Amino acid sequence: MNNLPTPPEPSLSRFQQTLRFIKEPYGFLARTRAECGEIFTLRLLGMGKWVFLCNVQALNELYKLPEEQVLAGEIRKKLVAYLFGSRASVSLDGPEYSERRRVIMPFFGGRRVFQHTGLLHRLTEEKLMRWPIDEAFQLQPHLNEISLEASSRILFGPLDQDPATLLVPYARRFLVALRPSSVQSRPLQWDLGRWSPYGRFLIARRELYGALDTVISALQRRRAFDEVDPEPEDVLSALMAAELYEDAEDCREAIVHEMTALVVGGAETTSKVLAWTLLGVLSHRQIFDRLRQELDDGLGERPIRTEDLRRLHYLHAVIQEGMRFQSVGPFAGPRIAKQDIQICGYRIAAGTPLAQCLQEVGRSDFFPNPEQFDPENFLDRKIKASDWSPFGGGTRLCAGMGLAQLELAVVVGTLVQRLDLELGSSSTEPTRAGITYQPANGLSVIVRRRRF
């Protein structure tokens, strides 16, 4: 292995690389790929040396490596513990990680997920009925609300009080407090209480954790009354029933961290994908019209149902294209090499973090029209996860993949079916908004008419 080359680096100083990566990450990664090839090294101040993987073969090789060779939790903890706490599954490895996945995954699979189609439809309907007619407004905040409410209701199950009413205001404040770039930059994370952005973020995080703790106590009281929950129906009940650690305080902390990651992380990504997908659809009248036609032919005036999803091929293609055309972060799903490893003929030294560059992977000529937003990229062909996966892969495949795809289909399908919608002044430039990227200037739209 020592004879193998290491991934090339761009001809820029460490300082220049860092500056460009901060200023314009997507453009910089695309240019570096053009200069260095699909696997390259960057040296970033404050982050060190990272290897970026921009082709599907490299990702498939990465996903197959065992835990002795690459770990995910160890590096993710460094990046996201300030957001979700250090005990969420995203920051774990080894048996602790496997046990957590075993508990949460049953709630994200086929049948369990599909029972939420009606809820997602009702939530979207409730929101769209309140939007103004013939007046431009920002859609992104409404999409954020739909995703947050959906996560709160689905992941928490029924309580005496609506979990969305209990949690959404705190989750919203947490996300707003996360916006300033200094909050996400380790050297600028100064806790000066209300006097610094990071201090304000910590207060919002404490309040969100407190709200989650209240929900857990409410559920504990109900369980004490009802005896043990024989078959948990939602993630929160399952985490509580699993008794993850011997110490009750450890259990409680792990549940708060896990639920924060699932609710906030899941809603952040899904709502941004919704915005990028709708921007693509509304920027191309013929795509909007074709999708509308498919929905009218297949559903008429009735709401979308689970059994429709298999037949709505164009809707499926639109959603896949939304995720391909613009990924919500310049890189995703990092890992760290624990030994010297080999990927696509390159040697990657032990201790090097690796990043999946899904935006660049999606630009491959595997797609007939990679540079345009074009659902034809996904029509009339069977695409396997080993050809393309916006949800990563291997043992760390996105936990919420099933739920996210359902939410995307129901929300996009319902909006296109029910609204004559036009684009206001929106830009296709990605701009950082918290931990993900959204269209610059938000997503300005105009509703001309609500149908039926």
Ligand code: HEM
């Ligand atoms: C369209 C929306 C979404 C996209 C594009 C997305 C994408 C991803 C990607 C690329 C990863 C990294 C996978 C890897 O390392 O190989 C990931 C991880 C994860 N996602 Fe998602 N995700 C979405 C929605 C959600 C939702 C709704 C939830 C939960 C409700 C969720 C929960 C998670 C968790 C817990 C992980 C960490 C998995 C681990 O480390 O084991 N995601 N997601």
